[in-house]
Amino acid sequence: MAYPKISIIWLNHNSMKILPLVLQSLESIASIDYPSDRYELIVVDNGSTDGSFEKIKEFLERKSNLRRKIIKLDYNLGFTGGNNIGFIARDRESKYVLLLNNDAVLFQEGLRVLVEYAENYSGIAGLQGVVLKYGSRLIDTAGDYVDELLLTHPLGNNQVYPWTLRKPIYVTYADGCCSLYRVESLLKCTGGKLFINEFFGYGDDNVLGLMLWSCGCRLIAIPEVIASHARGLTFGRGKSTISTYLGERNRVALTQITNTRYKQVVLLHALRNLITLFLPRTGFSSLAKTKARVVVDGVRLGRRLKNQGVFLDIYKAPLVKITLRDLPVFFTARRIVKKYFENWAYKNLNLLTIED
Known part of the structure; x- marks a missing residue:
């Protein structure tokens, strides 16, 4: 496979309480099975004040082979605004962007598997793989759906992997914790950005999925496991x-x-x-x-x-x-x-x- 260029967008905001997991997330990016000259990491810090940005920057300085851009914002633009800044900063030769939460760990072959599917299914705008709960074989999400009340539903949640999914399926949206998008589709359908800035958070990946489908594009989920995720740590466990x-x-x-x-x-x-x-x-x-x-x-x-x-x-x-x-x-x-x-x-x- 010819390896297209990828921009990985990774956000941070006041993550000192989960710093070991955050650094593990960064380490997973540095260790992926993908040519180092074909992907870049874009770190966007959303106005952190707890010292986590300095720790992250110090960690990345030791990763000399990792192509990276580090952006420090003066205030918190949320998941939507921060990712939009990262998208603007992408390498203009990148064919895809990968969104990865700072509480998600990418498996070594995760990016390559996503890219292979994206290249084989040229008509899709984005996709996700199976994401496990951090430290578990239970599924966090195997794809996501929206209903007519505009509620969201993760497929396979709390099921043991491997699960019944054996082939790619169409989904309403790809989960923002770890998902790959075709830049061409985003430029066509979303006005040159990932998300609607004003939503801040909890109106991002689901809205993007609806925007892409409404525009005539498609999104899929694949049966391969690609990452693990400690869901809820960004805003705190439970419903804050x-x-x-x-x-x-x-x-x-x-x-x-x-x-x-x-x-x-x-x-x-x-x-x-x-x-x-x-x-x-x-x-x-x-x-x-x-x-x-x-x-x-x-x-x-x-x-x-x-x-x-x-x-x-x-x-x-x-x-x-x-x-x-x-x-x-x-x-x-x-x-x-x-x-x-x-x-x-x-x-x-x-x-x-x-x-x-």
């Missing part, structure tokens, strides 16, 4: 206040720029999630303020993007469609929703599979 706010605000914003038939139901579902997550922590007064802020901020953001001409036809993507009869399921416990998605995936996996 900031991650909940961003996730629900951005989902409300998406109702303004997509054609989902359940726009009003999405708003109700977002409010239900806020009640479930915030009421036990903050009480009624703070909950009311948070609900109002999420809805108002989300609608304003969505309308602003709509006025800029952003529109995503979600029905061009592989989508988890929800019947009216099944809508109440999504207002129950997460484990029940997870089971609903697993049943959907089991029934539809053959339809999503790419035949040789």
Whole structure:
């Protein structure tokens, strides 16, 4: 195989608490089975103030054979803005960009395997492989899907690898923790950037997937394992206040720029999630303020993007469609929703599979 040039975009923000994992992530990039003159690492530090940037820079200075660019931002632009800066800084000869979280470890053959599939499936815009939970044989994600309520669902989550997936499948989006994208497709479909800056986080890889499908491109997941990921360490384990706010605000914003038939139901579902997550922590007064802020901020953001001409036809993507009869399921416990998605995936996996 001729080795196309790759730009690896890697973000950091105040990661001192997980520094050993962060350095392991960087070490995995330096050790991949790919010609050293055919890939570069672009480190974007999102305004760190805890000393982690200095440790990372010191670590990279010892990797003399690793082509790298290090960008230190004055403040945090989020996952969206930081990756967009990295994309702008890419080598103009790079055919692909790889996104890798700083809490994800790339396996030695991971990049080469992704590139081989991308070269063999020339009609795709992006892809991911199987990502395991860090330190485990359990699957973190084997591909990701969006439903009509604009919720996201990782395929194969908590299943033991190897799993039932044997061939590449179409997915709504490739998970941002470790995914490869064709630069040509990004330039064609996203206005020369990866993400919508204003979403900050929790409105990035899923939105990018919808943008690419809406533009006529396709995304796939492959059955090979390529990385491991300690999900949740960037914003903290569990549902933090900031991650909940961003996730629900951005989902409300998406109702303004997509054609989902359940726009009003999405708003109700977002409010239900806020009640479930915030009421036990903050009480009624703070909950009311948070609900109002999420809805108002989300609608304003969505309308602003709509006025800029952003529109995503979600029905061009592989989508988890929800019947009216099944809508109440999504207002129950997460484990029940997870089971609903697993049943959907089991029934539809053959339809999503790419035949040789």
